[in-house]
Amino acid sequence: MSSQLKPGTSNACNITSLSLACEVNDVLRSISPRWKMQILHKIAAGHVQFSTLKQAFPSLSDQILGKRLGELVADELILKVVVKEKPPQHIVYEITDRAMELLKVIDDLHQWGLKWS
Amino acid sequence: MSSQLKPGTSNACNITSLSLACEVNDVLRSISPRWKMQILHKIAAGHVQFSTLKQAFPSLSDQILGKRLGELVADELILKVVVKEKPPQHIVYEITDRAMELLKVIDDLHQWGLKWS
DNA sequence: TTAGGTACTCACTTTCGGGTGAGTTATTGT
DNA sequence: ACAATAACTCACCCGAAAGTGAGTACCTAA
Numbered sequence: 001m002s003s004q005l006k007p008g009t010s011n012a013c014n015i016t017s018l019s020l021a022c023e024v025n026d027v028l029r030s031i032s033p034r035w036k037m038q039i040l041h042k043i044a045a046g047h048v049q050f051s052t053l054k055q056a057f058p059s060l061s062d063q064i065l066g067k068r069l070g071e072l073v074a075d076e077l078i079l080k081v082v083v084k085e086k087p088p089q090h091i092v093y094e095i096t097d098r099a100m101e102l103l104k105v106i107d108d109l110h111q112w113g114l115k116w117s
Numbered sequence: 118m119s120s121q122l123k124p125g126t127s128n129a130c131n132i133t134s135l136s137l138a139c140e141v142n143d144v145l146r147s148i149s150p151r152w153k154m155q156i157l158h159k160i161a162a163g164h165v166q167f168s169t170l171k172q173a174f175p176s177l178s179d180q181i182l183g184k185r186l187g188e189l190v191a192d193e194l195i196l197k198v199v200v201k202e203k204p205p206q207h208i209v210y211e212i213t214d215r216a217m218e219l220l221k222v223i224d225d226l227h228q229w230g231l232k233w234s
Numbered sequence: 235t236t237a238g239g240t241a242c243t244c245a246c247t248t249t250c251g252g253g254t255g256a257g258t259t260a261t262t263g264t
Numbered sequence: 265a266c267a268a269t270a271a272c273t274c275a276c277c278c279g280a281a282a283g284t285g286a287g288t289a290c291c292t293a294a
Contacts, residue, residue: 026232027230101229180255
């Protein structure tokens with residue numbers, strides 16, 4: 001989860017701030033990189049391979065996709081699984097329970113956005 | 118709401134992407150700037166003046182605070198009100214209904230973060 | 235064996251957001 | 265009249281994030 005969050009970079013986290021502050025900030029930073037939640041959403045919707053994700057987002061480059069997938073794995077939001085059965089050996093990404101719960105909140109955020117737009 | 122979101126900068130928003138994609142991306146971008154949600158939370162908790170907010174976050178500069186307040190006003194998450202009664206004329210920030218609902222979702226996000234940390 | 239697809243990584247450039255220093259206007263207390 | 269405080273704005277810098285181009289290792293079908 002904290003892979004891309006270097007200590008000190010995020011917040012002052014001093015005692016004068018509310019406890020809410022730091023953790024929320026960290027969560028926001030981990031979910032806000034461009035494409036990240038969209039990719040997660042697509043994986044949840046069944047686009048579980050690199051190539052199918054590529055097709056789903058034509059304007060997303062291989063490089064960024066690879067990077068985001070790496071972050072999602074580090075965050076334990078997805079699992080990288082190598083499928084050896086079924087001859088053309090391939091890699092699939094599986095969503096975790098942790099991610100499913102996050103997506104519920106993300107969807108609430110989406111609903112809020114729609115409601116007040 | 119869309120004040121700091123330049124068109125074209127955010128997402129491809131092409132037809133091949135799920136409807137979810139673009140809006141969620143925009144919402145995430147509008148809530149993720151550093152300090153923004155913390156400031157909003159403080160205002161909701163009753164720290165309604167520039168100076169009291171400053172005190173609440175010692176490591177936050179005047180400049181960034183001013184900038185974030187401007188964004189929050191543009192997003193219609195807070196209202197800027199000039200109080201002329203009570204001699205020392207001052208400015209207070211009032212939270213909007215829209216923001217109260219957003220804070221509920223932000224709190225869910227916080228809870229998610231705590232649960233899985 | 236060689237061409238093609240999958241799934242990347244690395245190095246580099248560009249863009250953007252956060253942060254700093256200085257200055258400004260308005261009001262008010264002494 | 266003067267200083268102080270509140271509430272900013274503007275110009276600039278720098279580091280991180282986003283994006284691009286090239287290359288690589290592996291597998292497989294022809």
